[in-house]
Every structure is written in structure tokens, then in C-alpha cells.
Amino acid sequence: MIQNRPMVNPFTSHGSLTFSHTTFKMATRSRKGKKCTVIGGCGFLGQYIVERLLEEGYKVNVFDMAQTFEDDRVKFFVGDLCQEKDLAPAISDVQTVFHCASPPPSSDDRDLFYRVNFIGTKDIINACKKAGVQKLVLTSSASVVYEGTDIKNGTEDLPYAKKPMDYYTETKVLQEKEVLAANSSEENFFTVAIRPHGIFGPRDRQLVPILVDTARAGKTKFMIGNGENLVDFTYVVNVAHGHLLAAEHLYKDSPVCGKAFHITNDEPIPFWTFMSRILEGLNYPSPKMGLPYLLIYYLAAFLQLLCLLLKPIKEFKPTFTPMRVALAGTYHYYSCQRAKQLMGYKPLVPVDEAIKLTVKGYAHLQNKN
Numbered sequence: 001m002i003q004n005r006p007m008v009n010p011f012t013s014h015g016s017l018t019f020s021h022t023t024f025k026m027a028t029r030s031r032k033g034k035k036c037t038v039i040g041g042c043g044f045l046g047q048y049i050v051e052r053l054l055e056e057g058y059k060v061n062v063f064d065m066a067q068t069f070e071d072d073r074v075k076f077f078v079g080d081l082c083q084e085k086d087l088a089p090a091i092s093d094v095q096t097v098f099h100c101a102s103p104p105p106s107s108d109d110r111d112l113f114y115r116v117n118f119i120g121t122k123d124i125i126n127a128c129k130k131a132g133v134q135k136l137v138l139t140s141s142a143s144v145v146y147e148g149t150d151i152k153n154g155t156e157d158l159p160y161a162k163k164p165m166d167y168y169t170e171t172k173v174l175q176e177k178e179v180l181a182a183n184s185s186e187e188n189f190f191t192v193a194i195r196p197h198g199i200f201g202p203r204d205r206q207l208v209p210i211l212v213d214t215a216r217a218g219k220t221k222f223m224i225g226n227g228e229n230l231v232d233f234t235y236v237v238n239v240a241h242g243h244l245l246a247a248e249h250l251y252k253d254s255p256v257c258g259k260a261f262h263i264t265n266d267e268p269i270p271f272w273t274f275m276s277r278i279l280e281g282l283n284y285p286s287p288k289m290g291l292p293y294l295l296i297y298y299l300a301a302f303l304q305l306l307c308l309l310l311k312p313i314k315e316f317k318p319t320f321t322p323m324r325v326a327l328a329g330t331y332h333y334y335s336c337q338r339a340k341q342l343m344g345y346k347p348l349v350p351v352d353e354a355i356k357l358t359v360k361g362y363a364h365l366q367n368k369n
């Protein structure tokens with residue numbers, strides 16, 4: 001049954017999303033007739049991975065909580081990844097599993113994150129091994145090393161965050177550790193973790209929708225900090241491309257096995273320049289003046305505490321959480337040198353073009369006033 005999310009067919013909804021404008025051709029290693037499953041394949045990133053896999057001639061199963069698009073070439077399985085009986089049929093007889101399912105960071109539901117991201121991922125690993133799956137590609141996050149302080153050109157060697165800023169990040173760390181530790185030549189089971197950062201593009205359900213809601217509520221008059229902090233925002237097509245490259249490079253004795261890889265646009269941009277370009281593209285005013293970063297950070301921390309105290313009486317969801325304020329006011333950009341070296345990664349779509357495509361994809365959120 002098709003469920004109630006904006007119904008889009010990723011193959012027809014936005015012509016410019018295809019890869020035809022690039023001359024890139026995936027290496028032909030072992031791709032013909034390969035079967036794979038995308039867990040979370042109805043989500044924002046998942047749909048782009050599916051699209052790319054089909055273009056590359058894979059046979060694709062999608063496993064997700066609900067079916068949100070239709071495609072005759074895809075076999076859909078609906079269920080909860082934490083339920084082995086739901087998952088097993090979706091991954092039987094496939095060589096590769098892409099795991100890009102997660103509850104949204106905004107849910108801030110500790111038990112849910114722990115159950116889906118940590119326990120559920122362990123279940124996926126076990127189910128993959130049982131089913132004879134050879135490759136597992138996890139969508140992790142560059143934020144597994146982020147603790148709210150500046151990261152400039154961070155490499156994959158940075159230690160995991162000792163004090164993750166939210167439950168989402170905490171469980172992304174646990175999840176990544178499990179997946180990388182599961183890599184085993186003896187068991188012919190190869191794993192890799194892709195760490196994207198700030199994924200954006202048409203059909204995203206977080207960045208642009210939250211930004212537009214914030215602008216409509218009149219809360220984007222000021223920027224947080226001085227507006228100079230560089231950040232990675234990564235176009236979803238480039239992220240999908242990184243996932244396919246990782247799968248293609250996962251085989252016995254490959255240096256890719258058991259490692260994490262940053263996948264970025266390799267073009268860090270000041271946080272507020274990026275936000276302003278989206279806001280102005282959609283005809284919303286962009287912030288011109290900055291507020292002191294630390295002042296806003298401590299206000300957000302205080303507000304969070306207050307919300308926690310009031311939770312038994314009434315639930316509030318503040319727009320400016322400490323995590324969001326930190327993301328808006330610090331430097332956080334990452335080196336993707338390892339992905340370039342070991343799997344020949346190069347972003348396919350530059351930031352400037354990606355922003356234009358994104359603004360075009362959100363025409364329905366344009367400010368008409």
C-alpha cells in the first residue's frame with residue numbers, strides 16, 4: 001500500500017536529478033546482474049540511491065516502514081528493520097545491502113534511536129550474515145566526531161565524540177562501530193561506513209523544510225555568530241554516488257573494507273551564506289546581522305532544560321536546540337581525501353548548481369508575499 005508522504009516518482013519528478021549531465025561512468029567491476037536491498041529506500045537519500053542503482057543496472061529491493069513511491073523495476077518490502085521476520089525476505093538472495101534508515105534527528109526520542117539505530121543495526125548485521133549477504137554499506141554521519149566545537153578539514157582519524165550532543169549522534173556512533181567491527185574476511189562479509197554531512201537537495205525532509213518554517217515564523221532575522229564559519233553541505237546526488245562507489249570497492253583485501261569515509265561536496269561554504277542563498281532563492285529575507293554565538297548557545301541550553309522540566313505538563317519543541325545552534329555557529333567541514341584516494345570519489349554536482357537545483361525543487365515553498 002502506498003502511504004501518505006509527498007508521492008513522487010524519483011524517476012520522473014525532476015529531470016535534472018538524473019546523472020545524464022555528467023560523463024561519469026561507474027567502473028564495471030561485478031555490477032551486472034547484481035542484486036541489492038536498500039533499507040530506508042523510501043527516504044530522502046534512499047530514493048536517490050535507488051535511482052542511481054537502477055541506472056547502473058542493479059536489481060533493487062527496497063525495505064522501509066512504508067512505500068512512498070512506485071516503480072515497476074523495484075521490489076518493495078514494508079516492515080520494521082528491528083523485526084527479523086519483516087527484514088529476512090527483503091535481503092534473501094542479494095549480494096549487497098545499503099542501510100540508510102534512521103529516525104529523524106528532530107524526533108529526539110532516545111529509546112527509538114537506541115532501538116532502531118543501535119539494536120536494529122546489530123539485527124541487520126546478523127540477518128545479513130545469516131542470509132549470505134556479502135557487502136553492507138552503512139550510511140553513518142560525519143557528526144559522529146562532532147562535539148559542538150570547530151572541526152576544520154577533519155579526517156576519519158578523529159576520535160568518536162566522547163560527549164555526543166544528542167541521542168541521534170550517540171546512536172550513530174554506536175551503529176558505526178558495530179558495522180565496521182563486523183567486517184570479516186573469514187566470513188566473506190565486507191562492511192563500510194559512509195559519513196555524509198548536511199545532505200541537501202530536492203525532496204529533503206529536514207534542512208529546507210525546517211529553514212522555511214523558521215523563516216515563516218520570523219526567526220531568521222539574525223544569524224548566529226559572525227557568519228564566517230565554514231560548513232560542508234553535500235548534495236544528495238553526490239552522497240548517493242559515494243555509496244555506490246563504496247559498494248563497488250568492497251571485496252576481499254580491498255583497503256575500503258572496515259573503514260569509514262567522509263563524503264562531502266569538497267567545497268565548504270559559510271553556514272549563513274548557504275542558508276541565505278536558499279532563503280533568498282525562495283524569496284524569504286536572509287539575516288544581515290549576527291548575534292553572539294555563546295549567548296545563543298547558552299540560551300538554547302537553558303531552554304532545553306526548561307522544556308525537559310515542563311515535559312510532564314506540556315511538550316515543547318524549540319527550533320533552536322543546542323545542537324542546531326552549534327551547527328549554525330561553528331566550523332564543521334571534513335576532508336574527503338580518503339574517499340578520493342581509495343574509491344576514486346569526486347563530487348558530481350558542485351555546490352552552486354546544487355543550490356539552484358534545490359531551490360527549483362522547492363518551488364512549492366516559495367514565499368508569495
Ligand SMILES: NC(=O)C1=CN([C@@H]2O[C@H](COP(=O)(O)OP(=O)(O)OC[C@H]3O[C@@H](n4cnc5c(N)ncnc54)[C@H](OP(=O)(O)O)[C@@H]3O)[C@@H](O)[C@H]2O)C=CC1
Pocket residue numbers: 039040041042043044045046063064065066079080081082099100101102103104116120139140141142172195196197198199200205206
Ligand atoms: N539528512 C542529513 O543531513 C544526513 C543524514 N544522514 C543519514 O542518512 C540516512 C538517511 O537520512 P535521510 O534520507 O535524510 O532520512 P529519511 O528520514 O528521509 O529516511 C530514512 C528512512 O528510514 C525509514 N525508517 C526509519 N525507521 C525505520 C525502521 N525501524 N524500519 C524501516 N525503515 C525505517 C524512514 O521511514 P519513516 O519516514 O516512515 O520513518 C525513512 O523512509 C540516515 O541514516 C541518516 O542518519 C547522515 C548525515 C547527514
Ligand SMILES: CC(C)CCC[C@@H](C)[C@H]1CC[C@H]2C3=C(CC[C@]12C)[C@@]1(C)CCC(=O)C[C@@H]1CC3
Pocket residue numbers: 105140141142143197198199206207210211214319320324327328
Ligand atoms: C533553524 C536554522 C538556524 C537552521 C535550519 C537548518 C537546520 C535544520 C539544518 C542545518 C544543518 C543541518 C544538519 C542536520 C539536520 C538539519 C540541519 C540542522 C544533521 C543534524 C542531520 C543528521 C546528521 O547526521 C548531521 C546533520 C548536520 C547538519
